Amino acid sequence: MLKRQIILDTETTGINPKEGHRIIEIGCVELINRRFTGNNFHVYINPEREIEAEAIAVHGITNERLAHEPKFRDIAQSFFDYIQGAELVIHNAAFDVGFIDHEFALLKPALPPVAQYCGILDTLKLARDLHPGQKNNLDALCRRYDINNSHRTLHGALLDAEILADVYLLMTGGQVSLNLAADEQAEQQDQQGPLLIQRSGKLRVIKADNSETAAHEVRLDLVQKKGGSCLWRS
Structure with missing residues (x-):
């Protein structure tokens, strides 16, 4: 609707x-x-x-x-x-x-x-x-x-x-x-592949700072220690 x-x-x-x-x-x-x-x-x-x-x-x-x-x-x-x-x-x-x-x-x-x-x-x-x-x-x-x-x-x-x-x-x-x-065009795109969408303005990209990156690595270490699979390190 x-x-x-x-x-x-x-x-x-x-x-x-x-x-x-x-x-x-x-x-x-x-x-x-x-x-x-x-x-x-x-x-x-x-x-x-x-x-x-x-x-x-x-x-x-x-x-x-x-x-x-x-x-x-x-x-x-x-x-x-x-x-x-x-x-x-x-x-x-x-x-x-x-x-x-x-x-x-x-x-x-x-x-x-x-x-x-x-x-x-x-x-x-x-x-x-x-x-x-x-x-x-x-x-x-x-x-x-x-x-x-x-x-x-x-x-x-x-x-x-x-x-x-x-x-x-x-x-x-x-x-x-x-x-x-x-x-x-949606039905045609279902057959032809994904529709590329034009967005207005620019998207902001916010990057992790050093402390956030370090915290992420600690979390990945813990995941691996518990036997989990880390896609970020594969």
């Missing part, structure tokens, strides 16, 4: 939708069975209100930049259709979901809250469970999992969704970065 996940991020005019703040950018990256499909969703939105200076300092998006972009009501149905039925993977999900629910409630007719038609996985909670007592913002997680985010000088919804996708996959066991077209 195919599992569809949408890695999602938003940028907004401010912090609190209850104070009238709106979404100005949505970025989504689609994964199916933990594989990137390339079927992403990205849109800038005219919020029909001023963006707070503090928010502009974070994402760099100005009202002038958005003056000719569509209103949320213009993209709402296509966005709803895109995410419907998927599991949304979001860092600090309460923030983004709160804004999306607020935008949907403003529509006439209104659309239902996200949780009614999507699963929600909060990677901030996941990171805190995995790394208690440590910083778990996106930059900290990139450092922890050796993900290059040097191109992230400002926040951006699609860029942050792409980075979060890498973080999420590494936090949950790793992933091969390939198009779903590879699945269509």
Whole structure:
């Protein structure tokens, strides 16, 4: 059974939708069975209100930049259709979901809250469970999992969704970065040999230091003394 996940991020005019703040950018990256499909969703939105200076300092998006972009009501149905039925993977999900629910409630007719038609996985909670007592913002997680985010000088919804996708996959066991077209080749590969998978980025190679090598040799000595077979010395 195919599992569809949408890695999602938003940028907004401010912090609190209850104070009238709106979404100005949505970025989504689609994964199916933990594989990137390339079927992403990205849109800038005219919020029909001023963006707070503090928010502009974070994402760099100005009202002038958005003056000719569509209103949320213009993209709402296509966005709803895109995410419907998927599991949304979001860092600090309460923030983004709160804004999306607020935008949907403003529509006439209104659309239902996200949780009614999507699963929600909060990677901030996941990171805190995995790394208690440590910083778990996106930059900290990139450092922890050796993900290059040097191109992230400002926040951006699609860029942050792409980075979060890498973080999420590494936090949950790793992933091969390939198009779903590879699945269509699977049956042929069963006959032709193993499928070579192109992975994104470089794998880190961690070599044993001298003390670890010495401890390994002591363990091998013990194995041989007990009559065991040491493949490492055969």
